[in-house]
Amino acid sequence: MAITAGKLIRNGDILFAGTGVAMLAATVAKRIHAPRSVVFFETGGIDPSLDELPMAVADSRVMSGTSMNSGLIDAFSIVGHRKLHTIAFLGAAQIDKFGNLNSTCIGNYWKPKVRFSGSGGACDAAALASGFIVFMQHEKNKFVEKLDYLTSPGWLQGGETRRKMGMVRGGPMAVVTNLGVMKFDDQTKEMYLAEYYPGVTTQRIAENTGFKMDVSKAQVAVPPSDEELRILRTEVDPQRLILGEGLG
Amino acid sequence: MIDLEIKEKLMSPQEAVRRFIKNGSQVAIGGFTINRNPMGVIYEIVRQGVKDLHLVCHSNGQALDVLIGAGCVKRVEIAYGGNGRFAPTCVRFRKAIEQGDIEFEDYSNYHMSLRFLAGTLGIPFIPTKSGLGTSLLDVEGFSPVLRKERKVAAKKLVVIENPFDENSHKVVLLPALNPDVALLHVQYVGEDGTVRIKGLTFADLEQAKSADIVIVTCEEIVPRSFIRRDPDQNSLPPFLIDAIVKLPMGAHPTACAYFYDYDVSHLNLYKKVVKDNQRFQDYLQEWVLGVANHEEYLDKIGMDALLKIKASPVLGYAPGLDRR
Numbered sequence: 020m021a022i023t024a025g026k027l028i029r030n031g032d033i034l035f036a037g038t039g040v041a042m043l044a045a046t047v048a049k050r051i052h053a054p055r056s057v058v059f060f061e062t063g064g065i066d067p068s069l070d071e072l073p074m075a076v077a078d079s080r081v082m083s084g085t086s087m088n089s090g091l092i093d094a095f096s097i098v099g100h101r102k103l104h105t106i107a108f109l110g111a112a113q114i115d116k117f118g119n120l121n122s123t124c125i126g127n128y129w130k131p132k133v134r135f136s137g138s139g140g141a142c143d144a145a146a147l148a149s150g151f152i153v154f155m156q157h158e159k160n161k162f163v164e165k166l167d168y169l170t171s172p173g174w175l176q177g178g179e180t181r182r183k184m185g186m187v188r189g190g191p192m193a194v195v196t197n198l199g200v201m202k203f204d205d206q207t208k209e210m211y212l213a214e215y216y217p218g219v220t221t222q223r224i225a226e227n228t229g230f231k232m233d234v235s236k237a238q239v240a241v242p243p244s245d246e247e248l249r250i251l252r253t254e255v256d257p258q259r260l261i262l263g264e265g266l267g
Numbered sequence: 268m269i270d271l272e273i274k275e276k277l278m279s280p281q282e283a284v285r286r287f288i289k290n291g292s293q294v295a296i297g298g299f300t301i302n303r304n305p306m307g308v309i310y311e312i313v314r315q316g317v318k319d320l321h322l323v324c325h326s327n328g329q330a331l332d333v334l335i336g337a338g339c340v341k342r343v344e345i346a347y348g349g350n351g352r353f354a355p356t357c358v359r360f361r362k363a364i365e366q367g368d369i370e371f372e373d374y375s376n377y378h379m380s381l382r383f384l385a386g387t388l389g390i391p392f393i394p395t396k397s398g399l400g401t402s403l404l405d406v407e408g409f410s411p412v413l414r415k416e417r418k419v420a421a422k423k424l425v426v427i428e429n430p431f432d433e434n435s436h437k438v439v440l441l442p443a444l445n446p447d448v449a450l451l452h453v454q455y456v457g458e459d460g461t462v463r464i465k466g467l468t469f470a471d472l473e474q475a476k477s478a479d480i481v482i483v484t485c486e487e488i489v490p491r492s493f494i495r496r497d498p499d500q501n502s503l504p505p506f507l508i509d510a511i512v513k514l515p516m517g518a519h520p521t522a523c524a525y526f527y528d529y530d531v532s533h534l535n536l537y538k539k540v541v542k543d544n545q546r547f548q549d550y551l552q553e554w555v556l557g558v559a560n561h562e563e564y565l566d567k568i569g570m571d572a573l574l575k576i577k578a579s580p581v582l583g584y585a586p587g588l589d590r591r
Contacts, residue, residue, distance in 0.1 A: 020386060038351060059374060062299050063467040071586065075324070076350025077299035079524040079584035080464040090468040091380040099396070123373060124364075128406050136356045136362040139326050139347035143377035143397040172400040184400040185436025258591055260352060 021251060022243040023214075024108065024152050024195045031054045033105045035098055035144050037077055039106035040154040043251075043261045044195075046072060051110040051250055061140035063089035067191070072256050076140075078234060095140070099147030107144035107151040112157055112194070113166050116210045116230045118173030118191030118203060119165040120145065128168055138170045145171035150192040157196035162228040174208035182209070198224050198241065201232070209233070214240035270491070273460040280311040280320045280561060283510040287480045288312060291341070293321040293418040293445070295383065295474040297451035298521060299353045302326035303469070305484050307454040307517035310555045310564065313337040323444050324348070325379040325470050328520050329534075332357040335369065336547055337555070342370040342419075345442075346379045353534040358541040360429065366372065372408035373422060373462055378441055380470045383433045385443035386477030394438040398424070404439065413512030418447070432497055449478035452518045453502070454526060456485040459506025466524030466583055468502060475503055484514040486526050516565055528576040528585035533568065 020040055025048035028034065034056055036045035045058045046069050059065045060076045069083025070082045082088050092241040098105055111120035112135050122141055126132030145151050155161055157219075175181045181190055190208070199215035211233040212224055221234040243251075258264045269277070278286075288294065297504075298304040309330045312320075321342040324331060326347035334340050336359030348360035359457070363369045374382070377397050386392035398404050407423050414421055420442035429435035451471050453461040462483055464471060477483045481503075494501065518525075520530035540546040558564045565573070576585050 038349070062302075062469055070582075071584070074353075074529075074590060075300045075302075075328075075349075077302040077467070077522075078351065079302065079522050079528060079542070079578065082524055083583045088467050090472065091470045092378060092384060092473065095377040095380065095397075123402070127400070129408070131365055134361045136349035136357065137345060137347045137373050138375040138403065138542070139349070140376040142375040142401055142403060146397045146399065146401075147377075156401060166402075168406065168410075169400070169402040175400045181400070183436075185438075186397060186399060247308055258589070260590055263591075 020154060020195050020197060021047045022051070022101055022247050023200060023240065024048070024154065027152055027193055028053040028106060029104070029141045030055045033097065033103045034058045034104055034145045035107040035138070035148060036060060036076070037107070037109050037141060039110055039261060041110055042073060043256060044108050044154065045250055046255050050255060059094060061091060061144070063091060063094045065089065066099070069235045072260055076259055095143055098144050103149070105148040106150070107148040108154065109141050109144060109151055109171065110154045110244055110258065111141070111171070113161055113163050114153060114194060115163060115166050115173070117175060117177045117208055117233065118153065118194065118210060119169050119175065120153065120171040120173060121168050123168040123170045125167050141171045145173065146186055150189055152192055152193045155194060155196050157198040157224065157227045159227050162230065174203060177208040178206070178243055198227065199237070211247050212237040214238055216240050217242055269488070269585045273458065273505065273511065276460065276508060278370055278512060279512055280512050280514060281481045282307050283512050284311045284317070287482060287510060290317060291319045291321065292447040293323060295449045295478060295541060296327050296330045297358045297449065297469065297471040297474055297492040298330070299469040300349060300518045301353065302522045302524070303452050303518050304328065304330040304521040305450040305517065306330060307452070307484050307514040308450050308482060308512070309333055312339055313555050320321065323379070323446055325376045326452065328354070328357060332405040332541070333365050333555070334539070335359045335551050337551055338451060340369055342524060344374060344379070346374050346376040350534070353538050354541070359547065366370055366377045370409060370413060375403060376443070380473060381478045382441050383470055383473035384442040385441070386445040387473050390443060392440045392442050394440050396438060398439045399437055427552050444477055446474070446478045448482060449474040449482045450482050452484045452514070452523065453473060454486050454523065455465065455489050455494065456483060456511050457489055458491045460508055460511065461494045461501050462503035462508060463494060463500055464502040468538065472502060475507060478484050480508055480509045482510040482512065483508050484512040485518070486523060487516050488513050514561055517561065519568065522584070524583040525578055525580055527573070527578050528588055530568070530570060530572060531577050531588065531590050540572070
C-alpha cells in the first residue's frame with residue numbers, strides 16, 4: 020500500500036502525512052519515488068530527515084533534521100497555501116463512493132457504538148490541500164453507502180458539489196487499500212476501481228465494497244520491485260512498527 | 268540569581284494545582300498526543316481530586332486519557348483523542364463517550380488552533396474555510412441548555428457568506444477560546460521567567476497567550492545570561508506566566524524533545540491495563556494516587572527506564588530505541 024501510494028506522488032510535491040500507513044507512505048515516497056518532495060506534519064515539523072520512522076505526528080523524530088520547526092497554525096497555512104501543490108495522506112474508518120471520510124464514530128454520534136479519535140487535522144487537510152490520498156483496509160463495512168459521520172470532505176455529493184460548497188481546490192485523488200487502488204470519475208466524481216493487485220480478483224473487491232462500484236476499467240497493478248520492498252522493510256520500518264500491523 | 272519577581276511564581280506542582288485549578292475550570296493542555304504533555308501537573312490534579320474539568324483540546328493523548336479515566340473531566344471540546352501507535356483512539360476517552368460519561372463537542376485541529384489564536388488576539392471569533400460540507404458543521408455535541416453555561420460558546424460555530432465578496436462562497440466562524448488555565452511542560456525557563464520551548468511548539472503559544480492563568484513546568488531553570496544570550500530561540504515572555512514549576516522528566520511517559528523520548532515500556536504497560544476498568548483503577552492507584560509526589564514517581568519508574576529513553580541532545584530523540 021505504501022509503495023503503491025508513493026508512485027502517485029510527483030517529484031516536488033509537498034506532502035502532509037497523518038499517522039500510521041500515511042506516515043509510512045510519505046516516507047516511502049520521499050525515499051524512493053519522489054526524493055525532491057517535502058514531507059511535513061500538522062504539528063509543525065517541516066521536511067524532517069526521517070532517519071527513523073515517527074510513531075505519531077508529534078514524535079520528536081518529526082522535529083529532527085527539519086528545515087524549520089513551527090506549530091499547528093503554520094502547518095495548516097502550508098496545507099492550504101495557494102502557491103503550493105500539497106498532497107495529504109489520510110486514513111479513515113469509513114469512506115463513501117465520493118471519497119468522503121469518517122474518522123469520528125460508528126452509530127449515533129451522541130451515544131456511538133464505537134468512538135474514534137475524531138478529525139485531528141484530517142478535515143482541514145481534506146478541505147485545504149491540493150489533493151489527498153486515502154489509506155483503508157478494504158472491507159464492506161468500511162466502504163459504505165452512507166457514512167455515520169462526515170469528518171473530512173471528499174467530493175461531497177459528487178459532480179460539482181465540492182466546488183459549489185466553496186472549496187476552491189483539492190478533493191480525493193485515490194484510495195489505496197490492501198486489495199487495489201480506486202480513483203474517481205472526472206465528471207461524476209464517483210469511485211471506480213483503477214488497479215487491483217496480482218492475485219486479487221475484481222469480484223473479490225466488489226464483494227468487499229458496500230456500494231456499487233465500476234470495476235470495468237481496472238487493470239492489474241505493477242507489483243513493488245524487490246528494491247522497493249527492501250528499502251521499505253530494512254530502511255524505512257525495520258522494527259515493523261507499522262508494517263507489523265499488517266497494513267503496509 | 269533568580270529574579271525577585273520570579274521567586275513568587277516558583278512553586279511546587281501541589282501549590283500550582285491548589286491555587287489555580289478549581290472544580291469546573293476550563294483547561295487547555297499543551298503538547299500533542301505523545302509529546303510534552305504536562306504529566307507531572309496532570310497527576311497532581313488527579314491526586315487532589317479536582318472534578319468537572321472542561322478541557323479544550325486540539326490533539327490530546329496521554330494527559331487527556333488519564334484525566335478522563337480518573338474522573339476529573341466533565342466536558343471536552345476536542346479535535347482528536349489519540350496516542351499514536353499506543354492508542355489510535357485513547358481508550359478512556361473512547362469509553363467515556365460511548366458510555367455517555369462526558370459531554371463532548373468535535374472540532375478539527377485547525378479549528379481548535381484558530382480558536383486559541385482568536386483568544387490570543389482578543390477577537391471574539393475567527394473565520395476559516397475548513398469544515399464546509401462536513402458533519403462538524405451540521406452536528407452539535409452540546410445541548411442548547413449546556414450552551415448557556417459558563418465558558419461554553421453560545422453557538423458551536425456560524426456559517427456566513429463572505430461579506431467582502433458577493434461572488435465568493437461560505438466561510439465558517441469559530442468562537443474564540445480563553446481558557447481559565449493553560450498547562451505547559453517546556454524545556455527551559457530562565458531565572459528571569461522567560462520560557463523556551465525546543466522542537467515543535469504545537470499550539471502551546473496560542474494556548475498560553477489565550478489563557479487567564481499559565482502554569483509552566485520545566486526540565487531546567489537556566490541562568491538569565493543563558494536565556495538572554497539567544498533571545499531568537501525564546502517562546503514566551505515572563506509576564507505571561509503565573510506559575511513556574513521545576514519538574515525534570517515532568518512530561519513522562521510522553522516525550523520532551525532533546526531531553527527524553529516517550530517511554531515505550533510504560534506506554535505499552537498503560538495500553539495493556541487501560542481497557543479493563545479495574546486494572547485501570549489499579550494502575551492509577553499504583554502510579555498516581557499511591558505516589559506522594561513527582562520524585563517518588565521517578566524513583567518508581569527507575570533509573571534504568573529513564574536512561575533508556577534519554578534523548579540525544581543532537582537529534583532530540585533516543586536513536587535506536589526499541590519501540591516495539
